[in-house]
Amino acid sequence: MDLPGPPLPVDAVLPRLVAALTEADAAVLQAPTGAGKTTRVPLALLQADWLGDHGILMLEPRRIAARASARRLAGQLGERVGETVGLRVRGETRVSRRTRIEVVTEGVLTQRLLRDPGLEQGRTVGVVVFDEVHERSLQSDLGLALSLQAQGLLRPDLKLLAMSATLDGERFAALLDGAPVVTSEGRTFPVEARYLGSPRPDASGRAPRIEDAVSAAVRRALEDEEGSVLAFLPGSGEIRRAAERLEGTVPRDVTIAPLYGDLSARDQDTAVSPAPPGTRKVVLATSIAETSLTIEGVRVVVDSGLARRPRFDAGSGMSRLETVRVSRAEADQRLGRAGRIEPGVGYRLWSEVEHAALRPFAPAEITQADLAPLALTLAAWGAAPDELRWLDPPPEAAFEAARELLRELDAVDADGALTDHGLAMADLPMHPRLAHLALRAREMGRAGLAADLVGLLSERDLFRYAGRLPDVDLRLRIEAIRGARDLSHRGARLDRGALHRARQEANRWRSAWKATDTPGDLDWAGPLLALAYPDRLGQRVGETAEGARYRLREGRAVLLDRDQPLADAPFLAVGDLDDRRGGARVFLAAPLDADDIESLFADQIVEDESVGWDAEAGRVVARRVRRLGAVVLSEAPIRDPAPHLVTAGLVEGVRQAGLGALPWAKETRRLRERMAFLHHHLGADWPDVSDDALLDGLEDWLGPYLAEMSRLSDLGRLDLGMVLRQLGGSRAELDRLAPSHVTVPSGSVRPLDYSDPDTPVLAVRLQEVFGLEQTPRVLDGRVPVLMHLLSPAQRPVQVTTDLASFWRDAYFDVRKDIRGRYPKHHWPENPLEATPTARAKRRR
Known part of the structure; x- marks a missing residue:
């Protein structure tokens, strides 16, 4: 194979590579950095019989690499870029009728595939070369997926070559249906x-x-x-x-x-x-x-x-x-x-x-990337992610978030199908946010301002931060890009390089759109920024010690430093946020007003009855609200809100205040404890009345009893015992299995304490159970009660679940102690034959 210039290591495998592509429609070249694959492979493919008069499209991951590669390839042929070897990158195109090898950046391939899925317009492409595929850029993965489908559906003669410098070539070979792998050892020094x-x-x-x-x-x-x-x-x-x-x-x-x-x-x-x-x-x-x-x-x-x-x-x-x-x-x-x-x-x-x-x-x-550009490309291509072949498919959650953004940008409809507006967006080589801004702004006659914003938002901020945050107002940047203002203030330095690149990009679009400035168009900076970032439309809702607090349309709260001139603006369009330091802070924004929002998003504004809980007032508050997401445009009180909404609001109030807001009388608490005891021992046969269960199910068990109530103070009217009994289990069964009281030998009726769901407690004076041989039991005799045997002063002298053992073994030691402390009371030697009493019985 006759190639110009000094030999390079990859030359040894070039005949094998060309032969592999003769037999197969795809191949993988694995060659280390320095082997010469970028500058030799396209020239070798140019001599392949199967290529005929077709062209070669070679993708490079970056503009600097594309320019350098095109220059080296052309130099080997003794030509300048634009002859046999052409270049096509953002902002620079150097091709001619003679061009057979076109070096492009990855995004250029995507745009070309959308316009020409078969790669047949102009000089038909015979082979697409993906250089440095091991870098796994998003655009490279996307371009490869689209090219594979184009090859399968439209161009079976199209050949694909993936070139990798690392040892993961086998993965690419598997993706390319078992494509042959050609390996060059390269030539590097230790x-x-x-x-x-x-x-x-x-x-x-x-x-x-x-x-x-x-x-x-x-x-x-x-x-x-x-x-x-x-x-x-x-x-x-x-x-x-x-x-x-x-x-x-x-x-x-x-x-x-x-x-x-x-x-x-x-x-x-x-x-x-x-x-x-x-x-x-x-x-x-x-x-x-x-x-x-x-x-x-x-x-x-x-x-x-x-x-x-x-x-x-x-x-x-x-x-x-x-x-x-x-x-x-x-x-x-x-x-x-x-x-x-x-x-x-x-x-x-x-x-x-x-x-x-x-x-x-x-x-x-x-x-890990923003998938909005990918989602728009796939919508324009007409395929879902699972219809394409990927090394790593796009994550489902991130892809759905990207599709939701496209819906807000009017690029796709509710079913995810591309709209006419979305088709026009896909034709612009910029992020979908900026494409939406540009198209809508041009419809409004604001193309010049749109060009400036595209230039500014495509570039990093014009400030180099030095200590304090510079003025976040986007309008200052627009004045700077137009040469009307020097931004060296508030401790920040102007980044001249960023300004030059932003101005260059803006001028490119001004030229493409034949745009001019419109007097007073700075007032449109906020509305146009809101078109690009509709999810970051913010409403001022208060202030903290650190600054003004804004609530974004998507619900998050962000801060704008209090010394910022925009800190009093009622509404902001936010272009950049920093949420790496705890609370999110606004880094770039422009003001707009309620009329702007009404005009721009009229079809997305909803009006509903908002019934919510006012914790400070302790009552349900009903309002008719016009809103754009979490941004409230207007609200008015409702005199007669729907009863079910009031009930839902009061339920939320109870949930926020906790179960302590309910009227828990002593007997009601004991009823709940008995029910909890039965649930603990018998499971689902009895309702779960724990805090978590009751709070989770408030709507079901409490909601039906809140009619004509709207305040926490109204809850005092509830018969909470009756409400609890409706949860399940018959009253007769409850009284039989977990009686509230027991009658002791003295004739007294004493309550059982079920606060411990494992073991109920009976607190009774020792003298009242003389003659009682066995410990009382509940739950059909399965659970003994824990007896707290009390002195005449109501202090425990013994705790036991085995009364018979107490009479037999411990009573006599207890008797010695309490006889000395309570000498006027009768302490018989044989308690089982003594008469129980609820009163103090003096000794004779």
Whole structure:
């Protein structure tokens, strides 16, 4: 196989790979980083007889990797990007009629499949190459699932190739119906791993910042080793701070080069290009440098062991970037970057013990991400998740939460079918929230403002926080993106890079929509933000020591710091929240009013009779309420609410106040204890009258007796004993099995105490049971009562369940004691023959 350029390790298996795809409609190429699969495989496939005049679509996980790959492929052919090798990423398209190999990011494939499910428009695609599939991005998994179905239903001649740098190729082969696996050994030099241990707390117990530890390790590497250094940090913030710490502390011939996704293409190219002769370079990179990219001259790696990944919380409806430990596979990928040109060294900021505890692979993004884009894509594609083939299917709960959001955005109907509006949303390469905002705003004649908001909300905030929270008002950002305001205030610095990228994205959409600014359109910022985040529409409901308290449409309470200018706004559209520190706090918002809500969400506002419990007043309160979820737009009292709603409200009041709110007379409590005793011993034959059971079933056993009651004070009219008896069991059986009283030999009728469900208690003076040979029993003789035998002063002198044994063994010792204390009372030597008495009987 004749390929341009110097040979690479993967070349040895390329004939086998092409042959495998000749026989099968899919294959897996397993080749380590540095084998050359990204830059050699497309050129080899271009020469395959089965490809004919068809094209090659190669997916890369990131824009920086796509640009670098397209540039290297074109360079091998002696061409520029846009000729045989084309590029298509967000905001940049370089293709022509000559283009046979098109390098795209994963989202571009999804959009193309929706418009052209057979991949036949223009130059027909003959093979789709999924590069770096081991990274398991959501878009890659989705693109592979859609391509498999397109292949099965529309294009049996379409071939699929999954390329992986790790040892999980067999899983992909199984997904591709047992596709052949071609393995390249690659060519890497040995890399020595040096474990430096995790950064230790200082004398004050405070853990050092990771950028400090990485900077120290970089300086050590520059002193001990030759060659350029690639250092991995979790995010752009840590990279900027590490660069600041290294400036002026490294030799003059060392250049510091940041590398992360938000950098301009020029700055990214600078980072990956070779260091000038006689100099070295320190590249401070995020995980984008793990694979796909070749950074010339690197023979030393410094690895923080951290990465930043999005994690979606279906309960809050938000995705958050979390800093997490890398997997062993990722750590090995990073280490291997030092062995591309010669033996290398890798400094790991953790211990060997910690390394052994790392998880083998990183979790698939589909298991943790915001699934709203995926749900919209599947609705547009016309398939449910269980109709597609996945390595890991989308989690059911998260997917249903995503579908619910799409319903709120009018993208799907109640049955989950795509609406015309949803179809238009799916055609826009942006998050469904922003697509809904953009389409509705353009209908309102606010396309310019929509473009600005898409630019701002697609990018991280324009502030770099420094201590206090900057002004959260979205309108200030809009003024900044339009060049009308400097945001350097409230202790925050303007992120010029974020501003540039947001403005660039806004201008792209302004151009596409031919949009202009409309006078006074800043007043529409809140309403348009509410369109994107209808679940985060907030109503001010009070304040705390920390700030204004808002209740969101979906029911949660959030806080807005009291010194924020928007803290008095009655309604807010909330664009960003931070709930990592206990109570959720508003980070980005814009004001709107009740009329805006009425206009935007008229078809979703409901009017109902709200009958609830007012704990402070101790009564049921009935109102007619117009609401949007938990946001109350208006309310008025109802004079004659439906009786069943009043009863439900009073039941809720009892539930909140507890059973102590009911009129428990002494006899009623004893009745309940007797019933509890029978349930304890006889089970379901008798009702459960425990606190939990009664509270759980209030509606059933208490509700029918609350007619014409609406206050806790009304409960005093209840005949609670009668209500309890209706729960079950006949009164005759109750009295027979668990009598309330027993008659003792003296003729007195004494109550039984059933407060302990195991054993009832009979408290009686000793003199009243003279002549009683056996202990009384209940429950048809199965349970003896516990007798508390009392002195004339009503103090226990003996506790027993075996009266016969007491008379025989213990009575005489008791007699000696109480004769001395109660000498005027009669204490016979033979109590079984003595006359019982309820009165004090003087001795003669």
